[in-house]
Amino acid sequence: MPLNYPLAEQTLDNGLRVVVSSDRAVPIVSVNLWYDVGSRHEPPGLTGFAHLFEHLMFQGSRNVRSGQHFSFLESVGASLNASTFFDRTNYFESLPSGGLDLALWLEADRMGYLLDAVNQENLDNQRDVVKEEKRQSYDNRPYGDSYERLVRLLFPEGHPYAHMTIGSMADLDAADVEDVHAFFRKYYGPNNAVLTIVGDVSEEDAFDAVKRYFGHLPAIPAPPPAPDGTIGPLDGVYRDDVVEDVPSDLITMMFRLPVDGTQELDAAALALDVLAGGQSGRLNRRLVRDEEIAQSVSGGALPLIGGVSFGTLTGIASDGIELQQVEDALVEEVEKLAKDGITADELATAQAQAERDWLEQLATCGGRADEISHHALLFGDPNRINTRIDEIRAVTADQVQAAASKWIRAGSRAQVTYRRQTEATAADQPAGDAAGEQE
Amino acid sequence: MSSQALTTPPSVAPPRPWRFPLAASTTTRTGTPVHVFDRPGQYVATVRVTVAMPLAVEPRELEGVATIMSRTMDEGTELKSANEFAAALERHGAAYGVDVSSDALHVEISVPTSQLAPAVKLLAEAVTRPAFTQADVGRHVTIRLGEINQERANAGYRAREAFAANLFDPSSRRSRPTAGTPATIRPLTNVQVADFYRKNIGPARAEILFAGDATGIDVAALIDDAFGEWTADTSPAMETPEPLYRTGDRLVLVDRPGSVQSQLLIGCPGPDRREDIWGAAAVANHVVGGTITSRVDTVLREEKGYTYGTRTSFTSPRKGGTFSLGGAVRTEVTGAAIGDALRILREARDGLTAREVQEAQDSLIRTAPLRYEQADSIAQQVGSNIAAGVPLDFADTYLAQIAATTAESATEAYRRYVGTNGLLVVVVGEAKEVRSQLAELGIDDITELS
Numbered sequence: 001m002p003l004n005y006p007l008a009e010q011t012l013d014n015g016l017r018v019v020v021s022s023d024r025a026v027p028i029v030s031v032n033l034w035y036d037v038g039s040r041h042e043p044p045g046l047t048g049f050a051h052l053f054e055h056l057m058f059q060g061s062r063n064v065r066s067g068q069h070f071s072f073l074e075s076v077g078a079s080l081n082a083s084t085f086f087d088r089t090n091y092f093e094s095l096p097s098g099g100l101d102l103a104l105w106l107e108a109d110r111m112g113y114l115l116d117a118v119n120q121e122n123l124d125n126q127r128d129v130v131k132e133e134k135r136q137s138y139d140n141r142p143y144g145d146s147y148e149r150l151v152r153l154l155f156p157e158g159h160p161y162a163h164m165t166i167g168s169m170a171d172l173d174a175a176d177v178e179d180v181h182a183f184f185r186k187y188y189g190p191n192n193a194v195l196t197i198v199g200d201v202s203e204e205d206a207f208d209a210v211k212r213y214f215g216h217l218p219a220i221p222a223p224p225p226a227p228d229g230t231i232g233p234l235d236g237v238y239r240d241d242v243v244e245d246v247p248s249d250l251i252t253m254m255f256r257l258p259v260d261g262t263q264e265l266d267a268a269a270l271a272l273d274v275l276a277g278g279q280s281g282r283l284n285r286r287l288v289r290d291e292e293i294a295q296s297v298s299g300g301a302l303p304l305i306g307g308v309s310f311g312t313l314t315g316i317a318s319d320g321i322e323l324q325q326v327e328d329a330l331v332e333e334v335e336k337l338a339k340d341g342i343t344a345d346e347l348a349t350a351q352a353q354a355e356r357d358w359l360e361q362l363a364t365c366g367g368r369a370d371e372i373s374h375h376a377l378l379f380g381d382p383n384r385i386n387t388r389i390d391e392i393r394a395v396t397a398d399q400v401q402a403a404a405s406k407w408i409r410a411g412s413r414a415q416v417t418y419r420r421q422t423e424a425t426a427a428d429q430p431a432g433d434a435a436g437e438q439e
Numbered sequence: 440m441s442s443q444a445l446t447t448p449p450s451v452a453p454p455r456p457w458r459f460p461l462a463a464s465t466t467t468r469t470g471t472p473v474h475v476f477d478r479p480g481q482y483v484a485t486v487r488v489t490v491a492m493p494l495a496v497e498p499r500e501l502e503g504v505a506t507i508m509s510r511t512m513d514e515g516t517e518l519k520s521a522n523e524f525a526a527a528l529e530r531h532g533a534a535y536g537v538d539v540s541s542d543a544l545h546v547e548i549s550v551p552t553s554q555l556a557p558a559v560k561l562l563a564e565a566v567t568r569p570a571f572t573q574a575d576v577g578r579h580v581t582i583r584l585g586e587i588n589q590e591r592a593n594a595g596y597r598a599r600e601a602f603a604a605n606l607f608d609p610s611s612r613r614s615r616p617t618a619g620t621p622a623t624i625r626p627l628t629n630v631q632v633a634d635f636y637r638k639n640i641g642p643a644r645a646e647i648l649f650a651g652d653a654t655g656i657d658v659a660a661l662i663d664d665a666f667g668e669w670t671a672d673t674s675p676a677m678e679t680p681e682p683l684y685r686t687g688d689r690l691v692l693v694d695r696p697g698s699v700q701s702q703l704l705i706g707c708p709g710p711d712r713r714e715d716i717w718g719a720a721a722v723a724n725h726v727v728g729g730t731i732t733s734r735v736d737t738v739l740r741e742e743k744g745y746t747y748g749t750r751t752s753f754t755s756p757r758k759g760g761t762f763s764l765g766g767a768v769r770t771e772v773t774g775a776a777i778g779d780a781l782r783i784l785r786e787a788r789d790g791l792t793a794r795e796v797q798e799a800q801d802s803l804i805r806t807a808p809l810r811y812e813q814a815d816s817i818a819q820q821v822g823s824n825i826a827a828g829v830p831l832d833f834a835d836t837y838l839a840q841i842a843a844t845t846a847e848s849a850t851e852a853y854r855r856y857v858g859t860n861g862l863l864v865v866v867v868g869e870a871k872e873v874r875s876q877l878a879e880l881g882i883d884d885i886t887e888l889s
Contacts, residue, residue, distance in 0.1 A: 142593075
């Protein structure tokens with residue numbers, strides 16, 4: 001279905017790109033800032049810095065005391081947060097529309113004057129909080145380190161996507177206040193960001209308000225571009241076999257995929273959906289329903305902008321089933337799709353599911369603002385939010401097969417397995433992991 | 440336009456008045472209520488069937504039968520195999536989901552409105568004509584057993600399980616997992632599942648909700664077309680019994696070897712929606728532990744860096760609520776973190792300030808339009824209201840209760856429950872590291888589980 005969300009764009013003299021999408025149906029407004037800095041920009045030794053700022057940005061700035069960013073916004077009815085990813089960092093809030101000026105003032109104060117408030121004390125405190133975040137999200141859950149292990153196998157050392165956004169705790173420990181200040185000065189400024197406003201405000205009032213609060217901020221020197229991560233499919237099979245106290249045996253395969261913004265990436269993503277999407281995907285039908293060798297299967301593409309993306313397929317073995325059977329079935333299905341392609345019905349199903357996902361993403365002002373920032377920052381074209389469904393619908397079954405046969409191949413994969421400790425594995429297991437062993 | 444830095448925050452214009460969306464309510468030919476929430480611009484609609492089904496009716500030895508039933512309703516119908524059903528539904532861009540709570544079964548689809556009619560037909564097929572073959576039921580029993588293994592490895596789940604087992608009296612269904620245990624799941628057969636379905640699922644116990652953009656669609660007629668021949672006969676649902684609680688200060692340590700954090704869950708009984716302090720309790724909760732700026736996280740996260748974050752909440756099904764504080768803290772500071780948390784929870788009984796209460800009221804009232812922006816969140820809320828036995832627009836009552844709350848009434852609502860008859864502390868972590876840290880808390884009743 002064609003979408004026609006209205007979009008208006010201006011660039012301020014200091015380089016801040018501003019996009020406004022007015023929607024007067026709801027009494028709320030969403031403010032969403034994407035900074036062009038993610039973990040892919042982090043040089044060796046500074047991993048985890050983009051994410052560290054996601055914490056420090058809430059610790060106050062020149063005119064905002066620690067904790068006030070949250071308390072000011074919460075008391076006017078805002079929902080707010082931030083997130084860090086490989087390609088970017090985003091900061092956002094949705095709130096009743098009368099609070100738009102407050103939200104913009106807070107965002108401008110920390111864009112312009114964060115460093116007035118970044119000192120040893122809040123650096124130490126937030127470093128502790130980040131360590132607890134890592135323990136909670138990665139270390140204290142079964143399979144929690146699987147992506148860390150996989151991106152290390154999938155990409156060469158030093159590749160922009162070879163480390164996770166949480167970064168290395170050793171790097172964070174080694175950082176002093178001056179390192180942190182220098183990172184901020186390099187990346188955080190109006191000409192390295194997109195600001196989107198969606199909701200109950202006219203385009204004119206929104207642009208005026210942005211100029212009022214951001215207009216005086218100076219541009220920063222052009223930040224260094226992220227290293228180019230362009231790279232083709234993996235040249236073999238790279239394994240990391242883990243034996244530890246996990247609830248069930250699990251396998252995840254990871255494939256390099258085409259860069260985001262291309263029809264080839266859309267085609268590869270649809271191929272993974274045909275395999276692993278929903279209840280009707282090939283893997284669920286075969287592994288879970290028909291053969292009952294897996295408790296569950298999942299997977300999908302993770303689009304990225306820095307020269308290459310990646311995608312995954314995961315299976316959790318049924319109790320009493322050797323994980324090798326799950327691996328063999330995954331390999332067979334991957335190769336079968338590459339060789340024989342997909343049916344028109346499978347393509348239509350994957351496209352219909354992608355359409356629903358996309359419409360849901362745009363169903364709130366906050367979700368729409370996020371996608372507008374995303375497409376403005378990474379592709380220079382916010383109107384892609386209105387054309388995405390047509391682009392996905394335009395992909396053909398032949399393109400899906402072509403993308404799959406190039407990128408999603410059994411012989412071009414990284415793979416992590418987790419097996420429960422048994423008497424046999426206890427005897428076999430050498431000290432340390434077999435990470436990076438090539439077949 | 441030129442600008443310069445403002446050193447003080449700009450003023451905020453008052454919010455527009457807001458109230459929960461109104462439903463157009465009708466019934467199907469066979470008497471099932473249908474509530475249509477027309478939300479222009481919401482191109483993905485949710486259709487939700489909520490069926491009154493108190494979990495207390497499950498036979499003790501077959502607990503989890505309701506969950507297995509809910510998971511196999513779409514795994515083959517009288518007309519289609521499991522694979523055919525999934526393919527048909529997903530071909531229309533729909534996603535299907537079920538949820539079993541203490542009081543109700545919820546079955547729902549979300550689907551682009553352009554595909555509404557065929558998707559609702561399939562929803563009706565799953566709800567009214569499930570096949571329950573032994574192959575499909577047996578597979579889901581096996582999957583549930585695997586899921587229990589995953590749950591046991593999950594620190595948060597272990598904490599919730601131990602919390603329920605120790606907060607509620609063993610005679611209460613709520614003391615045990617909603618989805619059953621290995622002993623009660625393993626013997627389940629399709630005969631028992633079908634029997635449970637026949638006794639409990641019928642049009643007289645159901646209500647059907649639609650939320651989404653209804654422009655140009657006669658939603659009530661479309662739902663009647665799909666559900667109008669549903670005539671299964673069921674007796675009225677049993678009223679959910681009042682749960683019985685255990686009381687007193689006590690601590691349960693669940694050993695989870697290899698843990699690098701301790702998962703905490705601290706709490707006690709709380710109000711349910713039948714009490715008019717429900718709104719005041721929410722205000723008190725917001726002050727004490729409902730946000731990152733609340734009393735608990737100001738100390739545990741922002742001052743001490745013990746945790747990525749904790750939250751408190753009052754939650755409740757139809758009868759008998761709970762209060763709890765949950766979060767994960769570093770193993771080495773587990774005792775200190777529990778000590779701080781208990782002190783803060785108890786000190787809040789001495790009084791919440793007018794300023795704290797005002798900020799909490801403003802936040803809770805003014806975030807309402809955000810909470811119900813998406814069609815699906817309306818269907819979720821209304822389904823939960825039906826299950827709890829309160830009016831469809833209970834959100835308005837709740838907001839009015841919050842608006843009328845004072846510092847005194849918020850404190851009073853909090854004091855009525857939190858710390859009044861003791862607090863239960865559940866710790867899931869590395870027992871050999873944590874054990875010695877717990878001695879200084881002054882809790883005599885300590886149980887260790889593995």
